[in-house]
Amino acid sequence: MSPDAAHDAPRHRLAPARVLELDPLLDDPTTRIVVCCGSGGVGKTTTAAALGLRAAERGRKVVVLTIDPARRLAQSMGIDSLDNVPRRVKGIDDTAGGELHAMMLDMKRTFDEIVEAHADPERAAAILSNPFYQSLSAGFAGTQEYMAMEKLGQLRARDEWDLIVVDTPPSRSALDFLDAPKRLGSFLDGRLIRLLTAPAKLGGRAGMKFLNVGMSMMTGTLGKLLGGQLLKDVQTFVAAMDTTFGGFRTRADATYKLLQAPGTAFLVVAAPERDALREAAYFVERLAAERMPLAGLVLNRVHGSGAAQLSAERALAAAENLDESRIVDQHAGKAGLRNSPDTYGSSEPAEPSAPASPSGPGSPAEEAPTDGAVPGDEAGHEADTDGAGREADAGRAGVPAERSVDELTAGLLRLHAERMQLLSRERRTRDRFTALHPEVAVAEVAALPGDVHDLTGLRDIGDRLAAHRHELPEGGDGQSGAEA
Amino acid sequence: MSRLQVVSGKGGTGKTTVAAALALALATEGKRTLLVEVEDRQGIAQLFETEALPYEERKIAVAPGGGEVFALAIDPELALLDYLQMFYKLGGAGRALKKLGAIDFATTIAPGLRDVLLTGKACEAVRRKDKAGRFVYDYVVMDAPPTGRVTRFLNVNDEVAGLAKIGPIHNQAQAVMRVLKSPETAVHLVTLLEEMPVQETADGIAELRAARLPVGRVVVNMVRPQVLDAAELEQIRGTPRTAFARSLSAAGLGGARRGGHAERLVDPLLRQAEEYAERYELEHEQRSVLGELGLPLHELPLLAEGMDLAGLYELATELRKQGMS
Ligand SMILES: Nc1ncnc2c1ncn2[C@@H]1O[C@H](COP(=O)(O)OP(=O)(O)OP(=O)(O)O)[C@@H](O)[C@H]1O
Ligand SMILES: Nc1ncnc2c1ncn2[C@@H]1O[C@H](COP(=O)(O)OP(=O)(O)O)[C@@H](O)[C@H]1O
Ligand SMILES: [Mg+2]
Ligand SMILES: [Mg+2]
Numbered sequence: 001m002s003p004d005a006a007h008d009a010p011r012h013r014l015a016p017a018r019v020l021e022l023d024p025l026l027d028d029p030t031t032r033i034v035v036c037c038g039s040g041g042v043g044k045t046t047t048a049a050a051l052g053l054r055a056a057e058r059g060r061k062v063v064v065l066t067i068d069p070a071r072r073l074a075q076s077m078g079i080d081s082l083d084n085v086p087r088r089v090k091g092i093d094d095t096a097g098g099e100l101h102a103m104m105l106d107m108k109r110t111f112d113e114i115v116e117a118h119a120d121p122e123r124a125a126a127i128l129s130n131p132f133y134q135s136l137s138a139g140f141a142g143t144q145e146y147m148a149m150e151k152l153g154q155l156r157a158r159d160e161w162d163l164i165v166v167d168t169p170p171s172r173s174a175l176d177f178l179d180a181p182k183r184l185g186s187f188l189d190g191r192l193i194r195l196l197t198a199p200a201k202l203g204g205r206a207g208m209k210f211l212n213v214g215m216s217m218m219t220g221t222l223g224k225l226l227g228g229q230l231l232k233d234v235q236t237f238v239a240a241m242d243t244t245f246g247g248f249r250t251r252a253d254a255t256y257k258l259l260q261a262p263g264t265a266f267l268v269v270a271a272p273e274r275d276a277l278r279e280a281a282y283f284v285e286r287l288a289a290e291r292m293p294l295a296g297l298v299l300n301r302v303h304g305s306g307a308a309q310l311s312a313e314r315a316l317a318a319a320e321n322l323d324e325s326r327i328v329d330q331h332a333g334k335a336g337l338r339n340s341p342d343t344y345g346s347s348e349p350a351e352p353s354a355p356a357s358p359s360g361p362g363s364p365a366e367e368a369p370t371d372g373a374v375p376g377d378e379a380g381h382e383a384d385t386d387g388a389g390r391e392a393d394a395g396r397a398g399v400p401a402e403r404s405v406d407e408l409t410a411g412l413l414r415l416h417a418e419r420m421q422l423l424s425r426e427r428r429t430r431d432r433f434t435a436l437h438p439e440v441a442v443a444e445v446a447a448l449p450g451d452v453h454d455l456t457g458l459r460d461i462g463d464r465l466a467a468h469r470h471e472l473p474e475g476g477d478g479q480s481g482a483e484a
Numbered sequence: 485m486s487r488l489q490v491v492s493g494k495g496g497t498g499k500t501t502v503a504a505a506l507a508l509a510l511a512t513e514g515k516r517t518l519l520v521e522v523e524d525r526q527g528i529a530q531l532f533e534t535e536a537l538p539y540e541e542r543k544i545a546v547a548p549g550g551g552e553v554f555a556l557a558i559d560p561e562l563a564l565l566d567y568l569q570m571f572y573k574l575g576g577a578g579r580a581l582k583k584l585g586a587i588d589f590a591t592t593i594a595p596g597l598r599d600v601l602l603t604g605k606a607c608e609a610v611r612r613k614d615k616a617g618r619f620v621y622d623y624v625v626m627d628a629p630p631t632g633r634v635t636r637f638l639n640v641n642d643e644v645a646g647l648a649k650i651g652p653i654h655n656q657a658q659a660v661m662r663v664l665k666s667p668e669t670a671v672h673l674v675t676l677l678e679e680m681p682v683q684e685t686a687d688g689i690a691e692l693r694a695a696r697l698p699v700g701r702v703v704v705n706m707v708r709p710q711v712l713d714a715a716e717l718e719q720i721r722g723t724p725r726t727a728f729a730r731s732l733s734a735a736g737l738g739g740a741r742r743g744g745h746a747e748r749l750v751d752p753l754l755r756q757a758e759e760y761a762e763r764y765e766l767e768h769e770q771r772s773v774l775g776e777l778g779l780p781l782h783e784l785p786l787l788a789e790g791m792d793l794a795g796l797y798e799l800a801t802e803l804r805k806q807g808m809s
Pocket of ligand 3: 067068
């Protein structure tokens with residue numbers, strides 16, 4: 001295939017997946033909650049913030065609940081103070097009449113607020129100072145997920161926004177967001193807790209006697225192990241929690257139902273890497289089982305290339321050509337003045353000679369001076385490199401020597417080869433996912449060279465999220481054709 | 485070299501991978517290491533391509549030169565039963581407790597207790613001796629919780645010794661702290677050359693230091709190869725497009741004139757170089773942030789084809805070459 005032919009080929013030869021249309025989703029007034037899930041580090045927080053900004057600039061009144069934003073991002077949105085309430089984000093384009101509010105979840109504070117809201121001051125103070133409460137609220141596995149759900153429930157109840165975009169806690173598995181709150185809820189409402197809190201109540205009932213024996217044995221054992229005070233702390237804590245909260249599980253269940261309600265849309269965020277997409281696949285399957293609405297997959301940090309027509313192999317071969325000719329030139333003692341064959345020619349039979357390309361070997365006169373003419377007096381160059389830019393000198397062993405154009409070009413080609421290898425790995429990974437889940441619509445977002453840490457960056461991500469195009473080339477070689 | 489090597493880092497940066505590579509590296513020359521997993525995820529089994537590990541030390545790899553790597557995935561519930569057994573000779577009562585959910589309760593509601601058991605088990609392995617009085621394991625490597633939790637995790641025995649003021653748990657907690665706060669222990673942090681993991685590393689080190697836990701080394705993982713250096717990037721900026729077009733043409737990639745195949749490659753290739761330069765600059769910044777931490781830095785390459793056993797041995801060799809073992 002000639003490079004030009006490949007270049008001009010339509011981009012969407014084989015649509016491997018449905019394209020996820022985000023603007024209609026964001027604009028739809030019946031969309032009330034968007035949840036961004038996925039395994040850690042894939043860009044959930046970035047995606048949530050970018051979608052929130054985009055929806056706001058398209059006219060909606062939005063609140064974004066972020067969990068662990070990068071410090072600079074939080075600062076630039078003005079949500080780095082930990083007061084656990086949404087703040088209006090300044091600097092957005094509000095010509096469409098929208099508003100953006102954002103907050104960063106403070107897990108402990110959310111927990112404290114529940115206690116304060118449900119207990120009289122005296123009892124609240126007792127709970128807050130209980131050592132078990134403190135360790136539970138500071139970092140029990142699942143507390144963060146539970147509190148994220150709790151906060152979501154609160155924001156929804158306030159009914160001040162017409163769209164809530166929710167980020168989820170960093171965890172290995174996207175499923176944790178769904179499972180952890182229930183685990184915590186059922187644990188706190190569980191049998192053992194009830195036994196601990198009210199063994200006397202159960203004592204009368206038939207068949208409970210054995211449990212009571214177990215209870216006293218256990219409290220005895222634990223008491224000896226941990227010290228009696230500790231166990232008393234647990235008991236008071238649990239009792240206080242139980243009466244104040246009227247059931248953690250009930251609360252968790254209520255928020256869970258919110259997630260199943262119409263108006264909620266899930267987005268699974270993943271990087272085009274094996275582990276992240278495996279997690280995404282689990283999550284997609286789970287959502288289906290729970291009858292929770294999946295809007296689609298955001299494939300974030302995807303690499304593309306403007307020169308995808310040049311394969312990694314050809315780029316490397318060309319780089320080697322340049323290395324070799326440089327050596328030959330040096331041996332011949334002349335500055336590089338070589339033929340520029342229009343096509344790669346005989347050594348690559350797969351490459352049919354491009355039909356009569358006008359760009360033949362340029363006239364030698366025009367070519368000779370430029371070849372080694374790296375402007376030696378450009379600012380910032382090593383001043384002590386004598387004869388800077390002369391190809392013959394650059395080849396010598398002088399350490400900071402200037403590179404010849406050929407060397408630089410070879411570097412560019414190697415860089416390109418690396419990019420193309422990455423690109424084809426990413427494409428294979430993506431195609432495997434779409435073969436497995438052809439029903440899932442996908443939006444691809446390019447990997448930007450730098451971090452995303454301000455509104456401009458978020459806007460850029462938002463544009464990319466909404467642009468209906470694949471960053472990765474469509475499946476073409478070998479095992480793709482995943483259109484099912 | 486500390487005998488207990490704890491590996492932490494931001495989630496997903498390669499803690500498990502680096503811990504495993506380090507265990508292999510430390511096992512070379514006939515040494516025996518134990519690789520301990522505390523997060524109940526079976527990450528080690530996955531990495532070594534074996535079935536799920538039971539709560540039992542078993543050999544999972546042989547290092548170059550005849551050393552051995554053993555692995556242990558600690559199950560907190562079973563560890564608690566072990567403890568109860570050890571201190572109270574519970575027998576069948578242990579099973580009854582388990583049935584009641586008491587074990588689950590104790591290890592769940594008191595996250596501290598759970599961590600006591602996990603760190604306790606690891607320290608026990610560090611101190612264990614055979615009949616001849618030699619250490620059973622030359623090194624114990626722990627795949628620890630992520631940076632945000634590791635200080636609390638390692639320090640929990642201090643807290644517990646304060647809560648349980650007497651009794652076996654108290655004594656045990658103090659014994660564990662003696663190991664963890666001594667030069668017998670080193671806590672390493674794995675990071676990537678990206679803003680968030682580097683920030684977390686800096687914060688984590690400050691926390692560890694404040695808690696007087698011994699900080700070891702920083703391992704920069706998944707480092708991408710350097711294709712062009714700063715001087716070359718600078719030179720590329722100063723070179724006319726036409727020169728690249730001619731060079732590409734000379735390399736056999738088509739015509740150099742405007743619209744020719746080679747000429748049309750120039751812009752996209754230069755754009756890629758610009759992106760590379762931006763990333764290079766960012767990585768450079770992150771490297772210098774890491775440099776200011778005043779800790780030995782190690783770098784492991786990104787294995788482009790993904791991780792497998794061969795890759796793991798490659799990383800182990802690299803760590804060894806860099807003097808981490
Ligand atoms: N040097 C490397 N080159 C290529 N891939 C790597 C490298 N190191 C780690 N990986 C891959 O990165 C992913 C994350 O690694 P790993 O599971 O070790 O991280 P972790 O920090 O233990 O994660 P978690 O926080 O989830 O426990 C894995 O898929 C692993 O194979
Ligand atoms: N498309 C992208 N291009 C470049 N950097 C990105 C992109 N998406 C996310 N990042 C960066 O990756 C890091 C992790 O992103 P974040 O959204 O916090 O992940 P998560 O919330 O899934 O843990 C941040 O530094 C962010 O700026
Ligand atoms: Mg996040
Ligand atoms: Mg791990």
